[in-house]
Amino acid sequence: MQTSRDAAPEMNTSENGTPDRPATVMKFGGTSMGEPGRMRQVAQIVKARAAEGGRPVVVASALSGVTRQLDAALEDAAAGRLAPEQAAEAMRERHTEHADAVLPPDGRDRYAPLLERELERCADALREASEHGVTPELRDRVLATGELCSVPLLAEALRAEDLDAAYGVSTELFVTDDAFGEARVDRAATAKNVRGWFAGCAPGVVPLLAGYVGSTPDGRTTTLGFEGSDYSAALVAAFLEADAFERWTDVDGLFTADPNTDPDAERIDELTMEQAARLNDEGGLGMHPKALRPLLEAGIPAHIRCTTKPEGDGTRIRPEGVLARKQA
Numbered sequence: 324m325q326t327s328r329d330a331a332p333e334m335n336t337s338e339n340g341t342p343d344r345p346a347t348v349m350k351f352g353g354t355s356m357g358e359p360g361r362m363r364q365v366a367q368i369v370k371a372r373a374a375e376g377g378r379p380v381v382v383a384s385a386l387s388g389v390t391r392q393l394d395a396a397l398e399d400a401a402a403g404r405l406a407p408e409q410a411a412e413a414m415r416e417r418h419t420e421h422a423d424a425v426l427p428p429d430g431r432d433r434y435a436p437l438l439e440r441e442l443e444r445c446a447d448a449l450r451e452a453s454e455h456g457v458t459p460e461l462r463d464r465v466l467a468t469g470e471l472c473s474v475p476l477l478a479e480a481l482r483a484e485d486l487d488a489a490y491g492v493s494t495e496l497f498v499t500d501d502a503f504g505e506a507r508v509d510r511a512a513t514a515k516n517v518r519g520w521f522a523g524c525a526p527g528v529v530p531l532l533a534g535y536v537g538s539t540p541d542g543r544t545t546t547l548g549f550e551g552s553d554y555s556a557a558l559v560a561a562f563l564e565a566d567a568f569e570r571w572t573d574v575d576g577l578f579t580a581d582p583n584t585d586p587d588a589e590r591i592d593e594l595t596m597e598q599a600a601r602l603n604d605e606g607g608l609g610m611h612p613k614a615l616r617p618l619l620e621a622g623i624p625a626h627i628r629c630t631t632k633p634e635g636d637g638t639r640i641r642p643e644g645v646l647a648r649k650q651a
Contacts, residue, residue, distance in 0.1 A: 346378040347567045350534065350556035354573040355630040356473060357387030359424035366425075366480040368571070368633050373486060373529060380521075380563060381531045382556035383477050385469025386417060393445070397465045400449040401457045407449035411442040418472050422479070430479040437475045441468055459503035463536075463546045467494065470533035470552070478531055490531040491520045497537030497555065499545045506537060506545035508554075513537075514562040521563060532559060553614035561617035568618055568625045570610070575629040576638030577608070591638050599625070599640045618642070 349369065356362045372379040392413065399405035418438055422431050445468040452461055470493070478488040496516040499506035517532075524530050534552025537545045547554050553570065560568040580588040594602075596619045603610050618625055618640075625640040 346380055346563055346565045347372065347569060348380045348382060348556055348560040348563070348565045349569045349571060350382045350552060351384065351477075351571045351630065352552065353384045353387035353389070355571050356383065356477065359421050361630060362421055362477065362480050363425050364630055364633075365477065365571070366484045366486070368630065369481060369529060370484045370486055371633075377566070379529055380559060380565065381477070381529060382534045382552060382559055383470070383474050383531065384534055384552040385473050386421070389414070389417065389469035389473075390466055393465050393468055394462070397449065397452055397457055397462060401452040403453065407446040407453065410449055411446045414442055414445065414468065414472065418476060421476060425480050426483055430483055434476055434479050438472055441471045444468070460501075460543060463503045464544045466546050467536040467544050470535050474531055474533040481529055481531075487525075487528040488531055489524045489528040490533075491517075493533040493536050493555070494538040494544055496520055496532070499537040499539060499547070501539045501543065501545070503545055505548040508537065508547070508558060510558065513558065517559055517562045548611060550609065550611040550614070554611040557614045557617040560623050561621040564621065565623055568623050570625065570627050571630045572627065573630060575632050575635040576627045577602070590636075592636065593639045593641065596625070596640055596642045
């Protein structure tokens, strides 16, 4: 566990590792952190939540576009079109650009060796691909790099906002089977790990985890599938008996159509979890197919919010009881 200095409100946990004050799991997607300015906004949003007296628990994705870039690099390395060192350098440039823009010198100094460690692991996997071809297991090792580079970067961004942060290693906390590319989570083992890690966070810290990634019991890295960070975050919310779940993205909630192309699109003010699940099955939410299930089972409300418009109303998803209604 990595930490930075104390500043957030004091927080204790119960005997089973769940918060004794209301916790909100805040999941930030790649578009929320894809530019340095947006990552700074994320840190400020988390700081504001911590100042309210509750306990934010952050789950983050890779920077936008990084997972696709890693996937392409893997194929190119296997085909002999790209040297592993070239792929690592592209990742280094992307993350260093963020670090240079967002972090003070001491934060950059702490982040640099962590970044290099993950990039070396990635380069090792790409070398294997160039020599032996791509396997599902090797693909997961490469694709996990995005999240494992972004979370320590976000932790340092929080420190730059005078917050304490502790990030857990999701490849040690999330236990899965070996269905590489679409791994299934061992919920009992993972719940025990997450609660134990959370209970070990010192009072006043903001806990952070990488979404999307896990590992088999024998330590092989896995991924949870497309938009797997949503599922990771929902599971964390359920394991910690969170008060609420927030999914932060680049639009202010759900709309009846794409607001970027349809001027008549209306924001959906509120809907039930069952309605949201049906909408997600139809592709309207863009979330992992399992993401809503832990929230529904635990009765945890969700809120879709916009990183660039944190004062916006977004869309609330209630476990039960209300019909969807469009904002007039």
